[in-house]
Amino acid sequence: MNSELRREYLAALGLACWTLRTRGALAPEPFAAPEPFAAPEPFADARAIATSQAREAGLDWPELRARVAACTRCGLSATRTQTVFGVGNLHADWLIVGEAPGAEEDRKGEPFVGRAGQLLNSMLHAVGLAREQVYIANVLKCRPPGNRDPSPTEAAECLPYLEQQIALLKPKIMLAVGRIAAQNLLHTDKTLGNLRQQVHRFGAASVPLVVTYHPAYLLRTPTEKRKAWEDLKFAREVCSRV
């Protein structure tokens, strides 16, 4: 990606004033922050997160997709337009996990579309990743009516699908975007501010998991984009060590 394009993506993050520092042709160090970011020892405070048993264990991608499409395990099946399974590269190193589909995702059947999706794309590009290089999914595959928070029961019923997606994908890193996704994945009620800038672990494979803000929140609160940028650099650093 050329420097002009990168500047455009940083501009989308509200970080256009930062300078470019190139390290290599294929994986350049995209941007130098005003204050050098010192990543903590990635796994020093890692926690193993127990997850429910993967009820979908053994299913391949097409089987899993078909099971999700037909799922009526929770009440959200009655109000969805369609399930939103996930999208992306089946050999991706990065797995991006959001909360649940919104209205536009429910209509289109794809996670992170619309303005929030465009900002997510810009966030990924800022660390040298194209949307096509990652896999994107949600904790829940169906839209909660009115975009309400999913209930613990709904999240628990749906999580095995994500667990099997992770088992098939074998990502190097998971990026949980938004408080609801982070809290459900980590089984905690801690605030997002308390969860970011740490390496958590998810599931039996202890996949490193980093938390950041949801792009929809960043659209409402652009002053937090700088923190999101720090989180993405942190995640990139963690991924480079896996």
Ligand code: SF4
């Ligand atoms: S949210 Fe998940 S568990 Fe509930 S109906 Fe949709 S796919 Fe099934």
